[in-house]
Amino acid sequence: MPLYTVTTQTGVLDEQAKAALAGGLTQLHVEFSGVPRNWVHIVFHEYERGNAFTAGERAAVAALTLCIRVGRSDDYKRALLQRLWALLQEATAAPDDQIVIGIQEVPASQAMEMAAIMPDVPLPE
């Protein structure tokens, strides 16, 4: 954890764009969270044209969900969201009404990484 899932229409992100976005998300997350770089996992799911809808009409929705451990402050999460939005919109060129981002949380005790149950998020210094 974090586990990032980026969902876009096939063709929106080519190989280079995925690598660049993955690099940007990883760098951002490491700076924000202080977690080891190899805890950051990103999966791109692509769907065929015609498989996504906004307002009931076909649209090339770009969705990003990330699953993190419980324990970050509201300010942390708000600031992270804003930065993620910028990265995702830059990469996909999607209009505002075709992007959606959500941060899901699980207690550290409900996640495993590097063959170990995850430690709690450290308390702020």
Add this chain to the structure above:
Amino acid sequence: MPLYTVTTQTGVLDEQAKAALAGGLTQLHVEFSGVPRNWVHIVFHEYERGNAFTAGERAAVAALTLCIRVGRSDDYKRALLQRLWALLQEATAAPDDQIVIGIQEVPASQAMEMAAIMPDVPLPE
């Protein structure tokens, strides 16, 4: 948000069926929630035959997960679930033991829509 993810076996829903189900889900959600129509995003994920299992046996599982903001009443969510089940079963013709639906929630402050952190769900009038 909401972000609906509909997962079915390839071939269960053709182009027309997806459009119809997306229209039905969108209309239902707007009526229930009162949110603007263009906040409703739906993505269909399709898997190849052989990639889903119920009771350990291959099955054409139809799964619907939706991610909404925290703040709706239990009655709201129960009623929404029942309506979603009916729409999904009508569209897929899946038997009862091959359908699963779950409502996931995130605090409004953990979601972005239309380039803004989402507002809280309004209190009931």
Add this chain to the structure above:
Amino acid sequence: MPLYTVTTQTGVLDEQAKAALAGGLTQLHVEFSGVPRNWVHIVFHEYERGNAFTAGERAAVAALTLCIRVGRSDDYKRALLQRLWALLQEATAAPDDQIVIGIQEVPASQAMEMAAIMPDVPLPE
């Protein structure tokens, strides 16, 4: 529910490996939880090579998320995680830094199974 989602790179799990892993996950979950076997649903999502990243570098990430009802003890969830890790690593042969597992929870009232809102997890005897 549970709904298991197993995400791997195409080719990591062949037809037989998916059936074996699905069988193992189902058996484990039934033993742990005591739920009816046909409540256990598993979907395999496969992504093309180049669509997943660990530490910002391409990697064949193996991710498992499961969605269960609220109400299990921390000990239950920790023990389940450890067993899931072993099954997933055995099936995929992924190294420790390319596996991630998370348990997401929803209140029973936010899930439907067998055409009914789910009952609460029984209290421990």
